[in-house]
Amino acid sequence: MKTYLNRLIGFVLLIGCGFSCSSDLDFDQANDLKLKPTYIGNFSYFNVPATAFVGDDGSQLDLAFDDQEFDVFRDEYLSDYLQRADFYFEINNTINRAFTLTIVLMTENDEALTTIQFVVPAYTGTSNTITRTEVFENARLDLLKSARKMGFLIAIAPGPALNKNSTGNLILRSNATAYLEIQ
């Protein structure tokens, strides 16, 4: 009796571990792989004190300009995968003068492709931050992809002249959100 009991226990255990199941799998699904990551990063930043608009001789400079290489789209993969780009700008002015900030995306040969312009009011003692999001899709995205330089032009609006004792700063903070699709 004990022998048969042993056998019974053995077989019950065997059957227990012997069960397995098969499933309906489709490995071709791997061909449907499509990555759609969204990356966020710095776009541009400057912090210009009021005195930066004053020349060595103490006179006001009405314009400030600089251009920078904009070579991220030399990376052909990024250029291919990018579906949309959003640029978020945050400008804080604590100088008691109004400004116009113009950001120009340009070709290698300095030809303007698209322009982003901000009218920044003068500081009057209260919070003076303006924000805006620029969206680049479709045709405008193509212009962005062909840009190789970025120009920054700050023009001071008419008003009392700045001098070496003027206070405050014009600060730009911005980020870029890139929507990619990789297939």
Place this chain on the structure above:
Amino acid sequence: MRKVLLILGLFLGVNCFSQNKQILYNLTSVPQSLMTNPGADFKYKYYFGVPLLSGMSFKVGTTGFSAYDLFANDGVDFNQKLRNVVYSTTRRDHVAVNEQIEIFNGGIKLGDWLENKGYLSFGLYQEFDLWSYMPKDLAILALDGNQNYIGKTFNLSDLNVKAEMVSVLHVGYHKNVSEKFIVGGRAKVYFSSFNATSTNNSGSIITRPSNTTMYEQEINSDMRLNTSGISKYIADDYDGDVATDVRKQLLLGGDLGLGFDLGFTYYPKKNTQITASILDVGFIRHTKDVENFTYRGYYKYEGINPNFTDNNNPDGVYSDFKEAVKLDTLYNKYTTWRPVKLNASYQYSYGTPSDDDCVCITADKRYKNAVGAQLFVMSTPRMPITALTGFYQIFLTNSKSKQLTRWIPILTRM
């Protein structure tokens, strides 16, 4: 009835084996068990495997997810399933693929049947191994980007992968030192036809809020991929047939390595058995067709920032980045270690067959039942993996030539 049970048992037994190759350990009724313990209690006069047929195994193992989670034909978008898998696993989960084909395998007892001069075994097998930990952080970065992960450090060491194809020529010796103690060893020569190893990566990518620029963004990378035997396949101008070329360099070609296996079986009492083996303690020196790809450097990205008081325009951020974090190709020889496997078992036997069941002579008396535990440990690029298996063993027939043994895993932990 007994035949029906035997057939059922055989079917179920094969089912069990197909799910866990290490169960071959100490199953001395199968000659291949000598490969898992060169000191197994082995009593054959000789054996030869059928070339290419008698030993063939293919195993794909994953932890944290299953093939069903990813490839179920259930109408759910594959990308969603991939995302679910990535988020439900940890960096400790892994995928392991192992394929082994015995080219030839044999063994012969030295001296006459009654002499105790030991046992010589030899053979050649081909093995493919792939091991990859879940590159969790990199997968999140590729799937979703960093937008929703401000402040998170993406760990580049999550990329930990290796793949290799080797042929192994081996000669082993096995001897019964006494009735209670059996030892064995095996020398191995490895021929590595290709290898790709990227297991010592470090670095991070982080985006966190900043008081000046919008974010503080840094990449710190020290990554390396060592390869041997694959440069021609990844070259831009390669136009050969991969299958044909791989076959050419499959056997006895490529880089050389050396290693050994050791094992023993010990009976402190007649019904108590202790065994242990250590396998693949060895290395391969990669010297032929070697390429090392490194991705090293540090870059802090602050954006495209104008400077209205200095007209010196620096290079663009893309050029700066490529200069700071460089992708280089080197040609340095390197050494890889084989994954070391450790097996150990303890078995307690009981239940002497009664005359009703057994027609065997006293000296040949076997215990009808046995219980025990088996430990398996294998080294990996990070922490070793372990499996503890409890088993119950029963002899279903009593004829020595047709003895049928079944091992039943009761508990396995990895």
